[in-house]
Amino acid sequence: MVARALHGTAHPTLVRRSLRWPLSAQELFGVLSLPPGFGKEFSYGRLRISRPERCVDDALLDLAGRLWDELPEGFRIEVYAGWIVVSGSPKMRHHVTVARFDEAIHDLARERAWMRFQTAAVGDPHTRAHCIPDHVVVPQDAPWFDDNVLGGDGVVLLTEVTSRDSVKDDREYKRAFYSAAGVPRYLVVDLEQREVILHLGRSERGYREEIPVGLGQPLKLPAPFEL
Numbered sequence: 001m002v003a004r005a006l007h008g009t010a011h012p013t014l015v016r017r018s019l020r021w022p023l024s025a026q027e028l029f030g031v032l033s034l035p036p037g038f039g040k041e042f043s044y045g046r047l048r049i050s051r052p053e054r055c056v057d058d059a060l061l062d063l064a065g066r067l068w069d070e071l072p073e074g075f076r077i078e079v080y081a082g083w084i085v086v087s088g089s090p091k092m093r094h095h096v097t098v099a100r101f102d103e104a105i106h107d108l109a110r111e112r113a114w115m116r117f118q119t120a121a122v123g124d125p126h127t128r129a130h131c132i133p134d135h136v137v138v139p140q141d142a143p144w145f146d147d148n149v150l151g152g153d154g155v156v157l158l159t160e161v162t163s164r165d166s167v168k169d170d171r172e173y174k175r176a177f178y179s180a181a182g183v184p185r186y187l188v189v190d191l192e193q194r195e196v197i198l199h200l201g202r203s204e205r206g207y208r209e210e211i212p213v214g215l216g217q218p219l220k221l222p223a224p225f226e227l
Contacts, residue, residue, distance in 0.1 A: 120150055162188065
C-alpha cells in the first residue's frame, strides 16, 4: 500500500538476514540497514524511519515501497508525520474490539450500501502520506489514488483502536493526519484510558470538536449515521 514508482534502480537489500514471522518491530530495528541520509528509532512500540527534515517525498515513499517488498507479511507499514512507521500485529483484544464495532454498524452499513475495511490505506493525495486504520467505512463510489489508497475526503467514518504502544500515535499524530487528509469523522477507542473519543469538524489544524465517553457508555454517531 505504498508507492513503488522509483523501483527501477537496483538497490542493496535493507534487511541483513532472512526473516520469518513472527518478528516484532523492535527486533526488526536491529537487522535493518538504511540508505545514507535516513535514520531509525524505536519509540512508542514502533520502528520509525525518517530523514532530519522529516518530509514525505519520493525518496521516503520509495524506501517504504522497498520495505513493503522485503518484509514478511504481518507488518503494517504507514507513512505519516514525516516518518515511515513500521508496527507489528495487534493483540487479540484489539481484534475483538474492532470486530464488535463492525457488528454494531453492520445493519446500517448494509442498508446504506457502505463498504467496511480493516486493512485499507487512507491517504492524502497532496502529500501522498497514508495510514492503515483499524476500521474504515466508505461509500461504494469512494475516491482512490495510487490504485490502492482511499482518499480521506471519501471516508464516512474512520476508527483507530489504541494499544499501549499506539496511544500517542492514534491520539496525536494520526488525529492531525486524518484531519488534514479530509476525514470528516474520526473515532478513537482508547483501551488504555478506557474511553471513546469522536472527533468532528475537521480543519488543517485538527478537529474542532471532541466528544468523549467512558468505554462501554452510549455514544451517538451523528448524521449520516444517527446511530
